[in-house]
Every structure is written in C-alpha cells, then in structure tokens.
Amino acid sequence: MRLACCLWLLATAVAGAQERSFLACPIVRDTKTVPCFLAEYNGELYFLGIQQDITAAFHPPQLKHQVLVEGRVSEGPRVCGGIPLQPLSVSVIKEVDPACNTLLPAEPGIDAPPATRGAGPASRRLTEPPASESLSGRQEFTILFAFDDDYVEYASIAKVRKAAAYATKIGASAVNLMGYRATTLLSNGDRLVEKPGLAEKRTQAIATLLRGSGVPGVTADWKKEPEPGDGKTDPSRRRVTITVMP
Amino acid sequence: MQKALLLFAIPFIAAAQYQNNRVTWIEPGGTETLPAFDQFDDFLGKLGVIQASGPVDTKGHPFFTPLGTNGRACVNCHQPAYGMSVSAEGLRERWRTTGGKDPVFAAFDGSNCPDLPQDQEKSHSLLLNRGLFRIPLQWPPRNADGSPKPVEFSIEVVRDPTGCNVSSVYGLKSAHPTVSVFRRPRPAANLKYVVSGAQNIVLKTGMLADRDPEAGKPVSMNLMSDAREPSLATQAMDAILGHEEARETPSGKKLKTIVDFESHVYAAQVEHVFAGPLVDPEGPFGLGPEALRDRRAGVLGDNDFDPVFGLFDSWKGKDYYRASIARGANIFMFRQFWLRDAAHINSIGLGNPLKRTCATCHNAQMTGQDLSAGWVDVGTTNYPTWTEPGTWADSADLPVFKITCQKTVDPHPYLGRVIYTTDPGRALISGRCVDVGSIVMQQLRGLAARPPYFANGSAKNLREVVDFYDRRFDMKLSEAEKDDLVNFLGVL
Numbered sequence: 159m160r161l162a163c164c165l166w167l168l169a170t171a172v173a174g175a176q177e178r179s180f181l182a183c184p185i186v187r188d189t190k191t192v193p194c195f196l197a198e199y200n201g202e203l204y205f206l207g208i209q210q211d212i213t214a215a216f217h218p219p220q221l222k223h224q225v226l227v228e229g230r231v232s233e234g235p236r237v238c239g240g241i242p243l244q245p246l247s248v249s250v251i252k253e254v255d256p257a258c259n260t261l262l263p264a265e266p267g268i269d270a271p272p273a274t275r276g277a278g279p280a281s282r283r284l285t286e287p288p289a290s291e292s293l294s295g296r297q298e299f300t301i302l303f304a305f306d307d308d309y310v311e312y313a314s315i316a317k318v319r320k321a322a323a324y325a326t327k328i329g330a331s332a333v334n335l336m337g338y339r340a341t342t343l344l345s346n347g348d349r350l351v352e353k354p355g356l357a358e359k360r361t362q363a364i365a366t367l368l369r370g371s372g373v374p375g376v377t378a379d380w381k382k383e384p385e386p387g388d389g390k391t392d393p394s395r396r397r398v399t400i401t402v403m404p
Numbered sequence: 405m406q407k408a409l410l411l412f413a414i415p416f417i418a419a420a421q422y423q424n425n426r427v428t429w430i431e432p433g434g435t436e437t438l439p440a441f442d443q444f445d446d447f448l449g450k451l452g453v454i455q456a457s458g459p460v461d462t463k464g465h466p467f468f469t470p471l472g473t474n475g476r477a478c479v480n481c482h483q484p485a486y487g488m489s490v491s492a493e494g495l496r497e498r499w500r501t502t503g504g505k506d507p508v509f510a511a512f513d514g515s516n517c518p519d520l521p522q523d524q525e526k527s528h529s530l531l532l533n534r535g536l537f538r539i540p541l542q543w544p545p546r547n548a549d550g551s552p553k554p555v556e557f558s559i560e561v562v563r564d565p566t567g568c569n570v571s572s573v574y575g576l577k578s579a580h581p582t583v584s585v586f587r588r589p590r591p592a593a594n595l596k597y598v599v600s601g602a603q604n605i606v607l608k609t610g611m612l613a614d615r616d617p618e619a620g621k622p623v624s625m626n627l628m629s630d631a632r633e634p635s636l637a638t639q640a641m642d643a644i645l646g647h648e649e650a651r652e653t654p655s656g657k658k659l660k661t662i663v664d665f666e667s668h669v670y671a672a673q674v675e676h677v678f679a680g681p682l683v684d685p686e687g688p689f690g691l692g693p694e695a696l697r698d699r700r701a702g703v704l705g706d707n708d709f710d711p712v713f714g715l716f717d718s719w720k721g722k723d724y725y726r727a728s729i730a731r732g733a734n735i736f737m738f739r740q741f742w743l744r745d746a747a748h749i750n751s752i753g754l755g756n757p758l759k760r761t762c763a764t765c766h767n768a769q770m771t772g773q774d775l776s777a778g779w780v781d782v783g784t785t786n787y788p789t790w791t792e793p794g795t796w797a798d799s800a801d802l803p804v805f806k807i808t809c810q811k812t813v814d815p816h817p818y819l820g821r822v823i824y825t826t827d828p829g830r831a832l833i834s835g836r837c838v839d840v841g842s843i844v845m846q847q848l849r850g851l852a853a854r855p856p857y858f859a860n861g862s863a864k865n866l867r868e869v870v871d872f873y874d875r876r877f878d879m880k881l882s883e884a885e886k887d888d889l890v891n892f893l894g895v896l
Binding site: 209222309311363 | 604605607609610611612706707708709711737738740742744745750751752753754755756757758759760761763764812814815816817818819820
C-alpha cells in the first residue's frame with residue numbers, strides 16, 4: 159500500500175514536471191518557408207507552432223503582447239530550435255507590451271515543419287470538411303476560449319454552427335448554456351484568475367450566436383466564481399457548454 | 405526611357421482631358437441617356453462603364469433626380485466618368501465651372517462645416533483638395549430602435565482645422581452631439597461583388613453579421629467605410645435623408661429603382677495609355693468591365709490557381725508596360741512581407757507578424773476587397789502610422805480625436821488604451837475600442853478615374869498608395885517594384 163502510494167506520488171511528480179504553464183514574450187523565428195513561434199521559460203526554448211491560416215487549430219501568438227503558454231512537454235526532437243509542447247494552449251494577453259518584439263531572421267539548418275499553407279497565396283483548393291458524425295439524443299458541445307477572452311474563434315464558430323444545425327434538425331426542446339471563467343496555475347506557483355463577469359460575457363456571446371442562427375429556446379446561465387486551476391487541464395475549464403435537449 | 409516618357413506624359417494627358425472637354429459631369433435633373441457602354445478619359449487611359457441592363461434614361465430617374473432640398477442627386481458624388489465616384493480634380497473643375505454653386509458643394513457635407521462662409525473656397529478645402537465629404541455621425545451611436553449603444557471609450561477633440569467638431573451647433577458638445585469625420589465616396593459600381601460573401605457570423609469578430617432589414621438575411625458589411633448601412637436600399641435611404649437633405653423618406657419604388665440601377669453598373673479600366681487595350685482574350689481574365697459583369701461574385705482569389713485578377717503570365721513578354729503590369733500583379737499576389745500590427749488581420753488568429761502578401765487581405769476575386777467583413781486598421785487613420793504629416797497634435801488637414809478606452813474592456817490590440825486618430829472608423833458605429841481606426845477595405849477597380857485614394861483621400865496618386873504600404877509594412881520595395889505595382893493598379 160505504501161509502495162503504491164509512493165509510486166503514484168512519483169508518477170504525479172513526473173507528470174507535473176512535464177507540464178508548462180507560463181507567461182512570456184513570444185519569439186518569432188523566420189524560416190525559408192513560414193515563421194515559427196517560440197517562447198522561452200526558465201532558460202529553455204519551447205516551440206509553440208507555425209504560421210498557417212485561420213482554419214488551423216493553432217493560432218499563433220502576437221508580438222506586442224505576452225502570451226500565456228499552457229502545455230505538456232512532448233516526445234520527439236526539437237522543432238525550430240524549441241522543445242515541442244503537446245497538447246498546447248496559447249492565449250494572447252490583451253494589454254500591449256512593447257517589449258515583446260523579438261523577430262529572429264531565418265538561419266540555415268533551422269526549418270519550420272511542413273505547413274498546409276505557405277507564406278504566399280494558397281496553392282490548393284479548399285476541401286469540404288468531412289461529413290460530421292450522425293448525432294442523436296442529448297448532445298453537449300463545448301466551446302473553449304483563450305485566457306481572459308470572450309472572442310469566439312474560427313474553430314468555435316464551426317462548433318456553434320454545428321450545435322445550431324443539430325438543434326434545428328431535431329427541433330430541440332431546449333438548448334441550455336452554461337458558462338465559466340477559470341484559474342490558471344502557473345508553473346512558478348502563481349495563479350492567474352480570469353476577470354469577473356467573463357463567464358456571463360462568454361455565455362451571452364454564444365447565446366446571441368445561437369439565437370441569431372435561428373435556434374429557439376436558448377437559456378443561458380453562468381457561474382460567477384472562477385473554476386480552480388491545477389496547472390494541467392486549466393484551458394479545458396475556460397468554456398461554455400451547449401446542451402441540446404431532444 | 406519608356407518610364408520617363410510615362411512620367412512626362414501623365415500631366416499632358418490630364419490636361420488634355422479637360423482641354424477637349426471629354427469629361428462629362430452629369431447634373432441632377434438632366435435628360436441624358438446613358439449608353440449601355442461608355443468610356444471616359446482618365447489619367448492613365450480610358451475607363452469603361454457598362455450599364456448591364458441596357459441604356460438608362462436619366463430623366464426622372466431617382467438616381468439622377470434631386471430627392472431632397474439641396475438640389476443634389478446620387479449622381480453628384482457617383483459620376484460615371486469618375487468610376488461612379490468622383491475625383492478631387494473633377495471637383496475642383498466643378499468649382500471653377502460653377503463658381504462653387506454646384507449642389508455637390510452643399511453646406512451640409514460638401515463643406516468643412518455648415519457654419520462656415522459657403523462662398524469661400526477654403527470652406528470646402530477638404531472636398532476640393534482631398535475629395536472628402538463630411539460624414540456627421542451622432543454620438544454615442546444608436547441601436548436600430550434608437551437607444552444608445554454601449555460605448556467602450558470616451559472621445560475628445562484634440563484639434564480640428566475644420567472647426568466642425570468644436571462647433572456649438574454641429575460639434576461633439578452641441579445639443580445633438582456629433583462626430584464629423586471626412587471620407588471619400590465609394591464607387592457605386594461592381595456592387596454585386598461588394599455585397600457578396602455574407603456569412604451569418606463575422607469571422608473577424610466572432611459576432612453576428614448585420615442583417616438586411618427587408619430580406620432578413622445577413623449582409624457582407626463591406627458596403628461602406630464603417631459598415632454602418634447593411635444594404636444598398638438602406639444606404640440609399642441614408643444618403644437621400646443625409647447627403648440630399650430630404651425631409652421625407654423616399655418611396656420604396658424609388659429606392660428599388662436606385663438599387664436596380666446601381667446593381668447593374670460595372671466600371672473598370674479598359675485602356676492603358678501605353679499598354680493599349682486591356683481586354684485581351686489571351687490575357688488575365690479580370691480586366692475590363694465586361695469581366696466584372698460576367699464573372700461570379702463571392703470567390704476567394706488568394707490562391708495561385710485562380711488569383712484575384714487572373715493570371716498575367718501571357719503579358720510577361722516584350723511589351724514594356726504589359727510586362728511591368730504583369731510583374732506588378734506578381735508582386736500583389738506573391739511578394740511576401742511582414743504584415744504587422746494591423747487590427748482585424750493580425751489579431752484574429754493569424755498571428756503577429758504574419759508573413760504573407762497583398763492578396764492575403766485583398767482576397768476577393770475581381771475587386772480586391774476582403775471577402776470577409778473587411779474592416780481593418782491598416783494604420784491610415786491612427787497615430788503614429790497615419791497618413792498625415794504631423795504629430796498627434798499637429799495633423800495638417802483633418803481633425804484629431806483622442807480616444808480613451810475604459811479599463812475594463814479589451815484595448816486596441818496594438819495601440820493600447822489611448823489612441824490619437826483622425827477617424828475612429830468602425831468604432832464610431834460599434835462603440836468598441838478594438839475597432840478604433842478600422843476602415844472597411846474598398847474595391848480596387850477604376851482607380852485611375854478617381855484619385856485621391858484611401859478613405860481619407862491622403863494619397864494623391866497610386867505611387868503614394870504604394871509608398872504608404874512600403875513604409876507601413878517595411879516592404880523594402882525597390883523603385884522598379886513600386887513602378888510595377890503602380891502600373892498594375894492603374895489597369896484595374
């Protein structure tokens with residue numbers, strides 16, 4: 159029993175050692191193709207992602223702003239000189255920080271991973287997204303947000319549209335929203351708490367989109383107090399859930 | 405040698421077009437019939453204008469007939485000879501011809517402020533020098549039901565050479581608080597492209613698009629420089645009640661006639677003074693008004709297989725100017741540079757900076773607008789990148805406003821919470837701090853017929869447009885590349 163407990167603690171400690179949650183200025187590294195986005199923490203460089211387009215899952219951070227990086231150290235070689243993090247969430251801190259202004263030139267031997275879209279115009283036609291799975295019964299759709307943000311990103315818009323289409327298709331008896339704001343536990347032990355009122359703003363934003371998409375019976379509720387942070391799964395708690403009832 | 409010839413030739417051609425009286429100015433209440441196709445001299449060649457529904461009898465037509473109290477009609481500011489807009493040179497010519505009596509110089513918005521002495525040229529300086537009409541916008545903005553919109557910032561007048569924003573009658577602190585900004589009239593042509601691309605949710609904001617109150621459908625929000633009017637009909641209504649100072653709302657029949665007319669006008673350059681006729685079966689598909697009439701709207705052109713204005717490869721031959729135009733098209737589509745600090749481009753998930761090309765933003769096929777609702781703070785109106793020569797306290801012509809964002813709202817993504825601007829743009833309608841200085845992109849067609857450029861008329865010619873972008877985004881364009889881009893833009 160004591161051994162099992164020790165092993166669990168050890169496993170937890172090792173897992174925790176792989177988590178990274180920190181604020182930093184992003185670093186942009188040019189390459190011969192698309193730029194890489196990196197961030198430095200405790201003397202180590204982390205690879206965040208590459209420039210793609212708005213449909214990509216990764217939305218790069220921004221110079222002139224700090225970025226909140228929440229990720230897990232990934233296996234595999236360095237990318238663009240940085241340790242890859244996966245899964246990863248990046249949030250642009252809203253206040254302007256002119257000190258965040260590092261743009262590194264391209265260097266021989268440092269290449270970006272292959273991009274679905276280069277830095278010029280697109281070179282292939284947009285393909286129709288694969289047909290979504292057939293849904294039935296009660297369904298829950300989770301809309302995630304960046305830290306301290308109520309902006310509904312491209313991927314989230316697609317999810318809202320999917321929820322609206324499903325609710326319309328089945329003639330939903332109710333569509334219930336629940337919104338949250340959350341806490342992020344940084345790797346240095348500090349806690350970042352999203353601003354008061356954000357859960358309501360997020361929920362109302364989604365409710366407006368659903369109602370504007372012709373979905374009747376939308377109810378909206380939100381939790382005023384922030385969700386706790388654990389330094390591992392914090393991005394998943396910055397959310398609005400849409401529950402579609404048959 | 406040929407380049408030098410072009411530089412010397414432009415003033416001669418510009419002068420000639422007025423000496424031979426080729427340019428026609430359609431006066432309101434006239435009886436002309438507009439032919440199905442007409443062409444007009446401009447400073448780089450000829451502009452072609454198509455009436456796709458056939459010849460148009462202007463007699464009694466509400467687009468050409470004054471519907472208000474100041475003698476103006478739509479045509480005053482949307483002249484076929486000027487690409488369905490109007491040029492500053494054309495306005496100056498009109499001032500000389502009429503002694504300033506043309507209704508286009510109406511006190512309400514054809515002067516720097518209605519309370520100025522209207523018989524003096526200097527009272528109309530923004531219109532005469534930069535082609536700018538006064539756009540008075542009530543402050544704070546209102547919802548459709550008349551209730552005030554929530555606003556995220558305060559606005560102060562730092563200085564105003566026009567005097568209008570500090571006027572006791574027309575200003576920000578008057579009984580009817582009003583912000584006056586000064587903007588170019590957009591072309592009333594090629595509009596099927598301008599109103600296309602509507603989506604229920606605007607990708608740039610993650611918010612619902614405005615809806616056409618009549619049809620109930622989402623609209624493109626690309627129609628006006630601040631997207632304040634959702635449809636051609638509501639824009640016409642707003643213009644008749646505002647620019648024409650009508651006391652009664654026009655009938656639905658008149659509005660429909662105006663919208664029908666506007667929806668069938670196509671304007672584009674048809675001839676370049678040195679490159680010759682531009683419509684070429686072997687050349688790019690996008691040139692000339694017939695192509696605008698015939699092609700499908702709402703197509704994304706930010707790609708290398710079906711690009712914004714077509715492929716110019718067949719022009720890469722021996723003809724000097726066609727080759728230059730083709731190189732300019734290539735720069736527009738393929739020349740990479742760092743797009744930085746442009747709100748509603750870099751800030752919508754694309755990253756800052758973004759290594760891309762002109763066509764990333766000017767992506768709508770045939771017009772070069774943005775297919776998504778296209779307001780962007782490219783930097784023309786906000787200090788320090790604005791087009792004006794002075795500091796925030798010393799803009800030469802335009803009013804300067806100080807915007808202070810509330811502490812609880814999202815600041816402007818690159819300028820923070822205190823912004824100096826000559827035109828808050830979309831923010832005057834949305835009330836949002838992130839929109840300060842954002843202006844809806846306009847179409848790139850018929851440019852040679854309607855200088856000056858940018859919504860604030862700051863670029864006297866196409867070279868100044870190119871110079872602005874080169875400076876703003878540190879594009880490091882060579883002189884030859886700038887010439888090529890200018891030649892390319894001049895044939896659109």
